Structures are given as structure tokens and as C-alpha cells.
Amino acid sequence: MEVIGWILIVLFFIIGFVGLVYPIIPAVLFIFGGFLIYGLFFDFSDLPWWFWLIQTLFVILLFGADALANAFGVKKFGGSKAGLWGSTIGLIIGPFVIPIAGILVGPFLGAIIAELIFNRSSLKQSIRSGIGSVVGFITSVFTKGIIQIVMVALFFFLV
Incomplete structure (x- = not known):
């Protein structure tokens, strides 16, 4: 049973890191x-109360950081x-339409199309908004990746 437990733990961690670049997967929840x-396979007491508190705060931080980074990127570039x-919808739909590249192309095109349609922005301004959405996404992935590495490192340090 120990082997099965560790396989599941590592699988969940891997899915969590894949979720950094694939927005449908709630990375931090994995x-x-x-x-x-x-805790279920081994023992919850190996992980003290402060571990759970810190990890819960990281989960809350990561959900907030995801939304803030994208919004910051779009707004910073004038979107x-x-x-x-548009960027958010593109981020969700993009990977399905264009596998792998859709992760960046989706939010870029989504922001451009939304700016052109709803705000009647110039093409130049719409493209700036699209660039901002990609910058926000990349910033978010980088930030979330660092925090998730800290979360997993703390876990392995304690066990």
C-alpha cells in the first residue's frame, strides 16, 4: 500500500505542475x-498544524495570484x-483549438478580438492588450510554479 500511496502522491504533484500551463487543471488543488x-495512506500527524495552515494560505494566494497576474498584464498594457x-476565454479555449501553442495564442487572440469587438479599439491597442495577456499568463505561471515548488519542498522536508 505504501507504493500505491507514493505513486498517487507523485502523480498528483505532476498533475499539479502540468496545471501550471494547462488552465483547466486546478493545479494547486492537486x-x-x-x-x-x-495523510490517508500514511499519517496526518507527520504534518503539523502549521504545515496545513501555510499550505491553505498558499492555496488562497495562488487562486488570487492567478486572477491578479492576468488582470495586471492586460491593464498594464492598456487593455x-x-x-x-477575452484573454480568459482564449486561455480556456486556446489549448483545445491549437494544442500546446494555444496556451499562449488563445489568450493573445482572445484579448485582441474582445478589444476590437467590444471597445472598438485600434488594432495597435488591441495587440498591446493581447501582449499584456500573454505577459500576465507567463508571469502567473512563473509565480505559481515557484510557490508550488515551495509547497512540495516543505512537504518533503517534513516527511
């Missing part, structure tokens, strides 16, 4: 799920709420 699987929504 990381947290790996901790719960450890509007329409550009933000």
Missing part, C-alpha cells in the same frame, strides 16, 4: 490533494475588462 493522500475576459 498539490494539496497529494498532501491529503499522504480593458473586455480584453481581460
